[in-house]
Structures are given as structure tokens and as C-alpha cells.
Amino acid sequence: METPEVEKCRTGSSGQPDEIDSILEKYRGRKDALIPALYDIQKVMNYLPESAAVKVAEALEVPVSKVYGVATFYTLFSVKPRGKHIIRVCESAPCHVLGAMNVVKELERELGIKVGETTKDGRFTLELTSCLGTCGVAPAIMIDDVVYGNLTADKIPHILSEYR
Amino acid sequence: MEFYRSHVLVCGGTPCVLEGCKAVRDALISEVRRAGLAGEVKVVETGCLGPCDMGPIVVVYPEGITYARVGVKDVPVIVEEHLLKGRAVDRLVLGTGAKEKGVVSYERPPYFELQQRIVLRNCGMIDPDSIDEYIARDGYRALAKCLTEMTPGEVIDAVKESGLLGRGGAAFPTGVKWSFTARATANQKYVVCNADEGEPGTFKDRLILEGDPHSIIEGMAIAGYAVGADKGFIYIRGEYVLSIERLERAIQKAREYGLLGEDILGSGFDFDIEVRKGAGAYVCGEETALIESMEGDRGEPRLKPPYPGTCGLWGKPTVVNNVETLANVPPIILNGPKWFRGFGTERCPGTKVFTLTGDVNNKGLIEVPMGITLRQVIYEIGGGIPGGRAFKIAQTGGTSGGCLPKELLDVPMDYFSLPEAGSALGSGALLIVDDSHCIVDIARCFMKFFKHESCGKCVPCREGTDRLYEIVDKVAQGNGRLEDLDLALELSRVMQVASLCGLGQAAPLSLMTILQYFGDEFREHIVGKTCPAGTCGF
Ligand SMILES: Cc1cc2nc3c(=O)[nH]c(=O)nc-3n(C[C@H](O)[C@H](O)[C@H](O)COP(=O)(O)O)c2cc1C
Numbered sequence A: 001m002e003t004p005e006v007e008k009c010r011t012g013s014s015g016q017p018d019e020i021d022s023i024l025e026k027y028r029g030r031k032d033a034l035i036p037a038l039y040d041i042q043k044v045m046n047y048l049p050e051s052a053a054v055k056v057a058e059a060l061e062v063p064v065s066k067v068y069g070v071a072t073f074y075t076l077f078s079v080k081p082r083g084k085h086i087i088r089v090c091e092s093a094p095c096h097v098l099g100a101m102n103v104v105k106e107l108e109r110e111l112g113i114k115v116g117e118t119t120k121d122g123r124f125t126l127e128l129t130s131c132l133g134t135c136g137v138a139p140a141i142m143i144d145d146v147v148y149g150n151l152t153a154d155k156i157p158h159i160l161s162e163y164r
Numbered sequence B: 001m002e003f004y005r006s007h008v009l010v011c012g013g014t015p016c017v018l019e020g021c022k023a024v025r026d027a028l029i030s031e032v033r034r035a036g037l038a039g040e041v042k043v044v045e046t047g048c049l050g051p052c053d054m055g056p057i058v059v060v061y062p063e064g065i066t067y068a069r070v071g072v073k074d075v076p077v078i079v080e081e082h083l084l085k086g087r088a089v090d091r092l093v094l095g096t097g098a099k100e101k102g103v104v105s106y107e108r109p110p111y112f113e114l115q116q117r118i119v120l121r122n123c124g125m126i127d128p129d130s131i132d133e134y135i136a137r138d139g140y141r142a143l144a145k146c147l148t149e150m151t152p153g154e155v156i157d158a159v160k161e162s163g164l165l166g167r168g169g170a171a172f173p174t175g176v177k178w179s180f181t182a183r184a185t186a187n188q189k190y191v192v193c194n195a196d197e198g199e200p201g202t203f204k205d206r207l208i209l210e211g212d213p214h215s216i217i218e219g220m221a222i223a224g225y226a227v228g229a230d231k232g233f234i235y236i237r238g239e240y241v242l243s244i245e246r247l248e249r250a251i252q253k254a255r256e257y258g259l260l261g262e263d264i265l266g267s268g269f270d271f272d273i274e275v276r277k278g279a280g281a282y283v284c285g286e287e288t289a290l291i292e293s294m295e296g297d298r299g300e301p302r303l304k305p306p307y308p309g310t311c312g313l314w315g316k317p318t319v320v321n322n323v324e325t326l327a328n329v330p331p332i333i334l335n336g337p338k339w340f341r342g343f344g345t346e347r348c349p350g351t352k353v354f355t356l357t358g359d360v361n362n363k364g365l366i367e368v369p370m371g372i373t374l375r376q377v378i379y380e381i382g383g384g385i386p387g388g389r390a391f392k393i394a395q396t397g398g399t400s401g402g403c404l405p406k407e408l409l410d411v412p413m414d415y416f417s418l419p420e421a422g423s424a425l426g427s428g429a430l431l432i433v434d435d436s437h438c439i440v441d442i443a444r445c446f447m448k449f450f451k452h453e454s455c456g457k458c459v460p461c462r463e464g465t466d467r468l469y470e471i472v473d474k475v476a477q478g479n480g481r482l483e484d485l486d487l488a489l490e491l492s493r494v495m496q497v498a499s500l501c502g503l504g505q506a507a508p509l510s511l512m513t514i515l516q517y518f519g520d521e522f523r524e525h526i527v528g529k530t531c532p533a534g535t536c537g538f
């Protein structure tokens, strides 16, 4: 179990049930709004817990299985708890050719975790991703909404320090 | 409008933003003010100028001098030398011509010389947040022309005659596509702009949307008028944060100016646009998967026919077009189909926007006439291979495309010649790989992509992408078997014909071309247990 501090650090919000209800208000009965609704909820909860999926299903009038099906289909959604900051390293060919693996190794070393894991303090989750559309400055990573490019291993500690 | 003697354009595309262009822009503004030039010199943040890995890029007009890799510390020199004294700062000028007269023109650096800008006509030239600057460069004139002087049928005919082929990869004639939807009878039709752009190595749509969002709005409105749709959607990758922001602002501005909404320009034509964010799935770029995703489902492709043109979003006739396709429409309407046919080749008129990536000196965004050769792009525009290494392969069309060896560098790049050579033009992504890389390792990277992105709906693709990855991975580990290579080829052919959508059909192409041209390197791994490039550590 995570301590409340870690939980709070991770989600940056208490993720109170009424917060979810107020998000869902504007999507009530709108089947087509499943993806926007999941986006909004993940923004405050940091991931999509089962309890939230049930509420979404009720509000949009779709089966829970469908909510789960959609939430697990798209890479930007997660049904598992994640770190406060999501680091996504591009592993597609243009980044691979210019040394993405060195970036991955350095990130793993700096963070003390492997790809797919979350740091103990709940601050970072490290993931691999397909092309981010910034191949002109390969190799590239995204931390949350921010892109970093032209990376070499020695630039990593400085970038991470902005989030520590 | 105020008059300024000089305009300083600072590239504000994503690649430059992350190299610190905001700080450069701010420094320029304050330095210009400090020098007392605020009334004479205007600093403008624009969309992408192209040479992305040389950012931040700064261009000074009217001289048209392009400065590369400008840092905050360079700003005082540029203001002092160039803007006050009128002398270009040679050491920062992009390209070589600088020393001749101290002044080079914007078109002169070799990087720009072979380029022709139709799609990118405004990228890097205007402030993308300013609808006035777009209008000042003929923006929305094509829409006005359609609404006041042309019937929907005439618009479709013009696009047909131009020979414009869809730039999203499938190269379907745009005018013909529109005519299907125009003919369909329905109480509601839609126009969808496909900005999902997930093909590895492709970032053109992002930079078009960041640099010139109004051109897409205008193109969509023209498409809506032509086919009889009053509602448009832009389906865009969730990662494209800056594009989404700029699009939202541009749509808002267009509404304020009466260029979107009801009764546009008093013509009785209604059209509005909504932005929908994707959530990270390559297959959602496939038009029917995109529609599933917009309807709130898992983005799994539908069986075709019916095609979206007659039965698309919520079962209604829907035109789906790529960003670059739509950006071509206003100039075609304005200048006529004949003008457009003056660029490119007979079968593929116009230009193509390519994204140049990998082991090449000048990476970035370029727009060139269709039919240019790979050699010209790599060596003349791209500046060749860095670090004295030798060329090994070029992959055209992104990870879905094929790999060409140096013997095929003179193939013209268009939608017919590249497939004839066993590859594809696709989205226009070009990946250059030098001889320091092991071909097995590169092939494994391609196969991993498809293994991950296959949506799992059909068996040939779901199983095939897994098996192909496994076979290549075993070779890279030193455990490959010769008979597996035959198996891989057989499996590839099955995937090409039996997969439900273009993802599975295109997935084996890179491996097939690699086995054709670099089969020996695979066999050396298997039989000789050595990796000639020395990167597979076994
Ligand atoms: C797996 C797959 C991914 C695709 N991704 C894109 C994409 O990101 N952008 C795009 O415009 N077209 C993409 N396409 C092509 C679309 O299905 C469709 O042909 C295109 O959007 C039509 O627009 P156009 O006629 O203007 O090219 C993809 C196709 C497949 C099979």
C-alpha cells in the first residue's frame, strides 16, 4: 500500500468522488464523449481507477466493459496507478538510429528503475512510446506535456532536476 | 497597419521551442527596445521554417537572412550589427553564401534552393496566431471565391483537374473522393481532417498546423462547401499540444471574422469545426479506425466497403482528408488546376512535404516537387551523411515503407515510381541510415513498432506482427535459423493480402525489402554468428 503522502504526490489531488461527478455532468448520456471524459478524469486522478470507470459507464450510459475496453486500448490512458510525472521515451526508428537506447539507459540509471516502473517516491513513471512526431530533433522524450529533443545521456540529469 | 522597416521572424515550431526560441524571442524584443528600434523593427513568432535541428532559427526581412542556432547571447550582436548597422552576422548565417556580399537571400541557402513552397507557403512567414497576416497573404480568398463565384460542382471539378492525390499515404484522388460524398444523399454530412500523424518519422502535419492553422480551416470549409457538409472535425494526436492550442485559437478567430459559423460571407453556407483529441494509437490514423475512435470506441478499423465517403461518421457520408491534402486546396482554387499541374510530374502533380530524419546533416521539414530523386534530397538538401560515414539504406514512407539500397537512390519520389521500386511514398517520412548500424537491429526496431501498434482485430496482423518480431529478434540474439527467413517471407505475403487494414498489409514491407537487399547480413548473423556492424552483442 502507498502512504497518503505518496498518493497525494502522485495524483496532485485528493481525487474526491464529487470532483468526478462534476466532470461527468457535462458528458451525461453522450456515448461519443467517452474519450474526452476519460481524459478529464485522468487529469485529476492521474490514472483511471475502477471506481471512476463505473461512474463513467453510468453517466454515459455505456457498459463498464466498454469503458475498460477503451481505457486499455489507448496508450495515453492508464488503468494502473502511475507516477506524478510520466516520462515517455520514443523508441521508433528515427530516434532509435540516433541513440534512443542510450537515453533509456541513462534514465533507468538516474531514476533507479526499469522501463514500465514507477519510482518509490511516486514521482516518475518511465515508459517507451512510438514516434512522438518530433523526429527532427531525435532522439526525443516527453515528460508530461513537454518535449525534449536532441538528447544525449549527459543532458538527462539536468532535465530531471526540473521535476525533482 | 503599422509600417516597420525590418521584420525579425523567430521560428516558434515545437522543435525550436524546445531549443529555447522563446528566450531568444524575448531577448530580441527587449534588445530591440533598448536600441530604440521598437518603432522600426517588429519581432514576430512564426511557425516552422524547416531546418529543425538547427534551431532556434531567426530570419530578418527584407534582406531575408536566415540565422541558425541562435542563442540568447547572440541577440545583442544581431541587433547591434544587423539591425542597427545593416551588416549580417556571418558566423550565424545558415548556409554558405554569407561571405560573398555580407548579404544572402532567404532562397539562397542550399537547404532552401530546391524547395518549392505551396503547402508551406505561410509556415515561418506569418504569425500563426494572426488571422490578419493570413488574410494579408491571400488567406480566405479561395473560400470567398468558391462561395461567390463557383458552384460546388465547379469546385470539385477544379480539384479533380488539378490531379491532387491524397497526401495521407493512400494517394487517392481528392476530387474523386469528394464527388462520392457530394453525390450521396443524406440529411447530414461531415468533413474530417486527419491529423493523427503517427507514422514514425513524420512530423509535417504537426508543423503545418502549428505554422499555418488557418490554411486547414479554409481547406476544410471549401471541402464542406463542395460536398454539402456543414460540420467539420479535426482529429488530432493528443501529444500535439501546441498545434491544438493554435488550432483552437484560429477557429475562434475565424468565427469572430464570420469565416466559420452561420451564413459565411453572406452566402447562406454554414460550416463549423470542432477539434477532437486522439489518445495514442497509431492505427487511429486509418480512416475507419479514426471514425470508430471519434464515436467513442476502441480505434479498430472497419471492413471496407462501405467507404467513409458514403457511410462514415455516425453512418453519414464523410470526407476524410489529410492535413497536407487540405492545405493544397486553397492555392489550387485560387491559382487554378493548370498552375498546380505546373509542379511535379504528369501522374503526380504538385509538391510533397517530406520529413528528413536519421543519419543526415540537415534534418527537418522540406517541400519539394514530386519526382525529385532521393539522391537530391539526401545530398543536396540534406547535406549528406554526417561524420564521414557511408550511406546504407533509406526508408521512404516511414516504418510502413520499404528500404532502398544505394543502387536505387535515383528513383524519382512520387506515388507511382517508389512502389514500382518496391517501396512507398506514404506520408513522406524519410529515414536515412548510415553504415554504422546493423540491419538486423534496424529491422527489429521496425517490427517492434508493428507488434506494439497492431490493434489485434484481425489474425494475420495480430499473429503476424508478433512472429515477425520474434524471428528477427532471434537473429539479433544470435539464435536465428535459416529456415526462419523463408518462413518470414511466406508470412509476410499472407499478411499483405489477408490483413484487414493497411497496418497489417504494410507491416512486412520493410522486412521484405531488407531481406531482398541485405539478406547476406542476416545470413552472417545466422551462419557465421557474427554481426558485421558489431552492434548485436553476442
Ligand atoms: C495504419 C494506418 C495509419 C494511417 N495514418 C494516417 C495518418 O496519421 N494521417 C493521415 O492523414 N492518414 C493516415 N492513414 C491514411 C488514412 O486511412 C486515409 O487514407 C487518409 O487520411 C485519407 O486522406 P487523404 O486522401 O487526404 O490522403 C493511415 C492509414 C493506415 C492504414
Ligand code: FES
Residues within 6 Å of the ligand: A090, A091, A092, A093, A094, A095, A096, A130, A131, A132, A133, A134, A135, A138, A139, A140, B200, B201, B202
Ligand atoms: S521517431 Fe522519435 S519522435 Fe519520431
